[in-house]
Amino acid sequence: MTSLMLIGVRYYHTWSIVKKISLEVCRAVGEITLLYTHTSRESLKMELLADVCLLPGEDRIIDKDIIYICPFNGAVKGKVLITNYRLHFKSSDPDVPVTLDVPLGAISRVEKMGGASSRGENSYGLDITCKDVRNLRFALKQEGHSRRDIFELLFRHAFPLSHGQPLFAYVTQEKYEENGWNVYKPIEEFRRQGLPNNKWRITFINKNYELCDTYPTVLAVPYKSKEEDLRRVAAFRSRGRIPVLSWIHRENQAVIVRCSQPLVGMSGKRNKDDERYLDLIREANETIKLTIYDARPNVNAVANKATGGGYEGDEYQNAELIFLDIQNIHVMRESLKKLKDIVYPNVEESHWLSSLESTHWLEHIKLVLSGAIQVADKVSSGNSVVVHCSDGWDRTAQLTSLAMLMLDSHYRTLRGFQVLIEKEWISFGHKFASRIGHGDKNHADQDRSPIFVQFIDCVWQMTKQFPTAFEFNERLLLTMLDQLYSCRFGTFLYNCESARDHHEVRSKTVSLWSLVNSKMDMYLNPFYTPESGRVLYPVASMRHLELWVNYYIRWNPRIRQQQQSPVEQRYKELLALRDEYLKKLEELQLSDSSPSSRLANSSTPNTSSTSSTPSQQYTHLHTPF
Amino acid sequence: MTSLMLIGVRYYHTWSIVKKISLEVCRAVGEITLLYTHTSRESLKMELLADVCLLPGEDRIIDKDIIYICPFNGAVKGKVLITNYRLHFKSSDPDVPVTLDVPLGAISRVEKMGGASSRGENSYGLDITCKDVRNLRFALKQEGHSRRDIFELLFRHAFPLSHGQPLFAYVTQEKYEENGWNVYKPIEEFRRQGLPNNKWRITFINKNYELCDTYPTVLAVPYKSKEEDLRRVAAFRSRGRIPVLSWIHRENQAVIVRCSQPLVGMSGKRNKDDERYLDLIREANETIKLTIYDARPNVNAVANKATGGGYEGDEYQNAELIFLDIQNIHVMRESLKKLKDIVYPNVEESHWLSSLESTHWLEHIKLVLSGAIQVADKVSSGNSVVVHCSDGWDRTAQLTSLAMLMLDSHYRTLRGFQVLIEKEWISFGHKFASRIGHGDKNHADQDRSPIFVQFIDCVWQMTKQFPTAFEFNERLLLTMLDQLYSCRFGTFLYNCESARDHHEVRSKTVSLWSLVNSKMDMYLNPFYTPESGRVLYPVASMRHLELWVNYYIRWNPRIRQQQQSPVEQRYKELLALRDEYLKKLEELQLSDSSPSSRLANSSTPNTSSTSSTPSQQYTHLHTPF
Structure with missing residues (x-):
């Protein structure tokens, strides 16, 4: 290998040797960027780790000689560097050029492997489980408790919240041209949709998070509803998450309303205010029958009655209830765990298709997508809908945001997609902190679940089926999922707006969109063709869904990495040629x-x-x- | 639906109504082309079938009121037209606009369904099994033996060879600007490869098909081999199919040689001439060890000894034998049959992946591709190889032609691909007549097998993995597979050159390449980027192989037909814009x-x-x- 420059390769195994890296390049690309050139063995040891590009505010904690037990190359000697942001490993053997770069936020579990008396080569060391579908094993010399310090330091910095330390997002000193916190302004977004109007009003009843502590401060509700109605409805909806407008169809005025389950309970309680309120929603565009999509399987909705929840019964006149059969967070977590088992470290080749089927991952993707399609189709044909699950912050967010992505081409632009995420996920209280477990050592927490990953996978499936309909590219989706775990940006921190306010996220941390929007070129899809009126209906059948190999199997060097497709490359050349002419x-x-x-x-x-x-x-x- | 024009839609269910079709349009497009416009109910019955575009030389045999039992729409009333070339059905109900257009050559079996005394609606009629992954069922009125005439006529014209009648290729009067029979000239192709040279000579020993009646007349053999050597080797190779050169690497002079199995038999016969001859091949470019790829599984090769065949043993010094584990024609036939079962008429949705796996179709594709990759890799690194299976006309043709497609970019052009097919498949005696059963009523013939379909599927997999490397598009591959069955062109008729000569195919029939090369635009891939030196190594792993939905599931109206991808469309627009500028x-x-x-x-x-x-x-x- 002579001279090879890789831009934007992050956290990957790389089969080259780091020689030199300039801070400017890092800043320019806005991510960890490594500049590889061939290096002599002599100069290598000198430079090992000296050239890692640290982020502003990132500090070295420890470095150490170590052996990386690479599942693809076997034991690889090298050096590991741990900072307050990352674990970085580089092999010292130029013939086995392995580099690892893992944000500590991506670590879910660190364990000691092999006791003091353990035998066998490389049996004494550390076993690290990551949130991003891989595991890392390191071996150390057994003498002198050599792993004690590194284990303790790693454990402390990977789980800062469990040790009373701040997340890295509060430490980093990164500066960007754009301030990503300005991307989403609720009132502006409502105005873009044509709100308020004579049927829908904006209310600030929740400005102090008193109506609902997991909702945003700005809400859109039926014009005819009074503030006291909202309070009475809140009492009958799980965690006060009342039905509020998420999206309105410009032409037919049909709306997507989201909420949590009604508190029906075992005794089958009714609430006239809730019933009347849903009827106000129906009336707003004269929908004959309001469709309520309950994301859950029927049996789960019934089971929820035991804990006070439930679903809308026949007492809701002029409404029909449809169960979308989507499983809960626990099922999704186990499904992704099974998927990890068949792709990392080795991909099950001989029974690949049936193994993949047995994880049910694509089946879950299919159900989520097909639920969203039903929502979009209903709204597109002029009927208002209400979407909820149990609490309305997992499956509900998936369904409303995917349906909105199908219906509204604005959300398919790079900035519009950021608005969609800020609105349906962040402001409406998808519990990122609980689902991801940022900075928390409790890896077995039953609240953790890859709901947002599943949503991004659904978006990726849509981009595959409509390759010209999205302004952003796969790199954006991969970047979002990496930064979901990294704790480098404030964007995905905490469970809801009120917690984010309390922790001053907007003033004390940087938004992920600051990075993205300062380097938009990197995230643009060259094939994008704006078509404002088009509704996208992806095919949600197993024959059309694919495993997202570039995400789930990207650590495997035997999987061809599809950096930039040759078609994309040709297209970009042609665009450049057109511009030149x-x-x-x-x-x-x-x-x-x-x-x-x-x-x-x-x-x-x-x-x-x-x-x-x-x-x-x-x-x-x-x-x- | 207002006005809609579909160009190049053939044999598909179409959800529109045929109103008018001009012969000129048909000829211009070179295929059955239908021009659809909205039609009133009154005019419809009048025009039904009057507007089918017949080929020159195509004659009406019978037409009849009939009910098509459509697996997707239920019973559809309409009219069927049978000619000496096709079965054409059109519904008479404009609300269920179904059109079928099936070349009789695509029919493998016609059966009567329901006896004279059968009850139940639409239980009396015809059941037609097609070679192109679909079945057709028609119902007729039970009175007056109404199906007798149509059954007999259909049976006679679908299987003309079983009735002493000529294939339609001998009847059609089509004329094209280009004569496709000129596409392949063996000597020219050898010259393009740099042959003859001081190591390889051209021999005409087979000019009267006396050395081997299933080989072409022009062969390339080691320069040092004498004609009597060739005769002695022929005696030791199954059906006289001696090792001959198929391709030579311009730089390193490594060759791909193809042949049939050696006639080792139970007693383990040796043949010094054969051993010396293989050593001449090895010596030609000073390969240290000649690699012999036996396409079969090891056990099958051993089993072949019982019928006089076998494989090269240790007596072949300076050679190593590698079994490629590819199953025989019977296994492939059963595999495609299973695939048909899960995709027609209905696609098994709930266990799609494991159902697909259980057909083993993609696994067979994988083994064929990975065998070809090994051949290409070996040759690319300077080592000559010999490829054979049992007779050297099925798996061998797959392996050599796929390896040549990987190694030689000329074969990836539209004309080069035609040369590859003419050379490795047609001239070297792939038994098209036996494998496809052209014009033959014997549908259960054990010689039938989709070996060529499997090869085209492998080519399609390569075009998917290298979207800019092929000058031709998917439409070419679909057209080839349709014309493989249609008996409209002489290209795929008969088992070998000698039979083709005997039946005067080149003078009495039209070549498929006449059609293709008269309308090349239709078959070009806009993304094509010539790169002459590049060797393509597709990834032959289950994660990268896909089911060719556009071929195997194209009859299903619920599968999104990917006519032209939006990316392709955008790219073509941009090309046009560049040219305009x-x-x-x-x-x-x-x-x-x-x-x-x-x-x-x-x-x-x-x-x-x-x-x-x-x-x-x-x-x-x-x-x-």
């Missing part, structure tokens, strides 16, 4: 006032490299499911 | 001699719509398998 044409026309100078004004699309030819007339692609 | 630039430069007029000569690629920007420097993409 256009520039030359304009230059020629400046020195020439012939009739062809109309060209630049009439028949040419705009010249930015992300622009597109005039958008085509598409019909809705509605495929049966 | 380039033209304008040239116009401007004609009236202007400014320095920018250098543009057209230096930095611009050529302007044809299939051209590409300057080819990039790629390294070989060699992924472990």
